[in-house]
Amino acid sequence: MDTAARPELETSLIDDLKRGDATAYHRAVREYSPGMLAVARFYLDHSSAEEVVQDCWVTVIDAIQKFEGRSGLKTWLHRIVANRCKNKLRSSNREVATDFSESLEPELADRFNAKGRWDLPPKLQFHESADNLVENGALSDCLDKHLSALPETQRSALMLYEAHQHKSDDVCNILDVSASNLRVLLHRARQKIFLMVETFQETGEC
Amino acid sequence: MLMCRGLAEIASDYIDGELSGRQNLTVKMHLMMCKDCRTFIGNLRASSSLLSAHSAGRPDEEFLRQIDERVTEALKNRATKDSESD
Numbered sequence: 001m002d003t004a005a006r007p008e009l010e011t012s013l014i015d016d017l018k019r020g021d022a023t024a025y026h027r028a029v030r031e032y033s034p035g036m037l038a039v040a041r042f043y044l045d046h047s048s049a050e051e052v053v054q055d056c057w058v059t060v061i062d063a064i065q066k067f068e069g070r071s072g073l074k075t076w077l078h079r080i081v082a083n084r085c086k087n088k089l090r091s092s093n094r095e096v097a098t099d100f101s102e103s104l105e106p107e108l109a110d111r112f113n114a115k116g117r118w119d120l121p122p123k124l125q126f127h128e129s130a131d132n133l134v135e136n137g138a139l140s141d142c143l144d145k146h147l148s149a150l151p152e153t154q155r156s157a158l159m160l161y162e163a164h165q166h167k168s169d170d171v172c173n174i175l176d177v178s179a180s181n182l183r184v185l186l187h188r189a190r191q192k193i194f195l196m197v198e199t200f201q202e203t204g205e206c
Numbered sequence: 207m208l209m210c211r212g213l214a215e216i217a218s219d220y221i222d223g224e225l226s227g228r229q230n231l232t233v234k235m236h237l238m239m240c241k242d243c244r245t246f247i248g249n250l251r252a253s254s255s256l257l258s259a260h261s262a263g264r265p266d267e268e269f270l271r272q273i274d275e276r277v278t279e280a281l282k283n284r285a286t287k288d289s290e291s292d
Contacts, residue, residue, distance in 0.1 A: 116209030
């Protein structure tokens with residue numbers, strides 16, 4: 001159940017968490033961990049990211065007592081994860097490297113002529129919609145494969161924005177990127193998914 | 207004049223409603239005249255909604271179970287501490 005879409009459910013979940021209700025934690029861990037992991041993966045490798053998410057849940061048990069609901073629970077949890085990741089990066093002197101200079105994927109940029117017109121325009125209209133995604137296991141697997149191949153920065157931005165439905169301001173805040181850099185991250189990631197769906201639709205192959 | 211390549215560069219901003227009124231109008235004018243770009247925008251938009259529906263990066267159940275274990279233990283410790291301080 002998506003508590004973020006139902007404020008009264010979120011309030012009652014927060015009350016249960018404050019009381020230390022184990023069932024509420026079980027439910028919250030399942031609802032919020034995917035997004036928390038997406039945030040952590042922006043900064044860290046897979047196993048360190050999982051470690052941070054686990055540690056954060058333990059922190060939450062005490063920290064939730066002071067949660068005043070100024071932001072939503074999801075945003076609050078994502079900020080805790082981001083802060084912990086940043087501390088971890090600082091202590092190991094690791095930096096997150098991202099290239100924000102190009103707004104077009106090279107594979108797409110090559111499809112325009114010197115005058116800026118399409119040389120190789122998109123041939124087909126996508127008929128894959130969100131509705132038949134669930135039924136189309138091959139497409140779903142293909143999406144998984146391509147999402148995991150995306151640079152972490154692009155994937156996290158995409159996941160927080162598209163799958164976890166954060167507003168731009170929140171994503172910038174959580175991931176510590178400027179609004180214009182977030183636009184580049186999102187656009188580059190979407191182009192990759194566009195190219196993937198196009199190939200899938202034309203050839204049936206991933 | 208906005209060319210197809212220029213439109214492709216700002217396509218996500220258009221989809222997300224992040225363009226200025228003037229830029230938005232320029233894109234709309236181009237789209238009225240250019241079928242290829244209409245297909246491109248439509249397909250990029252479809253890619254974006256596919257992603258909203260497809261919540262990837264789902265953690266595996268084993269990972270979630272590990273969190274449950276640590277949370278349960280931390281809750282127990284907390285309850286013990288609370289009862290000792292009472």
